[in-house]
Amino acid sequence: MNIAFSKLNGFHVETQSGMELGKVSDCIIDKKTHSVTHYEVKGGHLGSRKTMLVHTSQVIKISRESVIVKDGVSFQETKKQPQKTPPLPQGILSSDS
Numbered sequence: 001m002n003i004a005f006s007k008l009n010g011f012h013v014e015t016q017s018g019m020e021l022g023k024v025s026d027c028i029i030d031k032k033t034h035s036v037t038h039y040e041v042k043g044g045h046l047g048s049r050k051t052m053l054v055h056t057s058q059v060i061k062i063s064r065e066s067v068i069v070k071d072g073v074s075f076q077e078t079k080k081q082p083q084k085t086p087p088l089p090q091g092i093l094s095s096d097s
Helices: none
Strands: 012-015 020-029 036-042 051-055 059-062 066-069 076-078
Touching: 020 051
Parallel strands: 012 066
Antiparallel strands: 012 020, 020 036, 036 051, 051 076, 059 066
8 A cells, every 4th residue: 555745744653552752754765766764753752852763664554644663663863954955047036037
């Protein structure tokens, strides 16, 4: 069964025993295999507001509203760096046009 990311985004992530880890906020895709390797999970873990990466091998199932991961899940904390937008060439967007 397949699921669109637009539907998965915002799903609750919890352990088998029901501990809330946060919500799915993004996923990491391997460019070579085109497969999802990690789910990005924001907030919820023991009151933390940090972002975590949970490897797909830790996922037991994806239900209608949540992602269930193994008890004792290991995760990697991450800090997303804002992407810099390159400047536009002169004349592309100007108030003179």
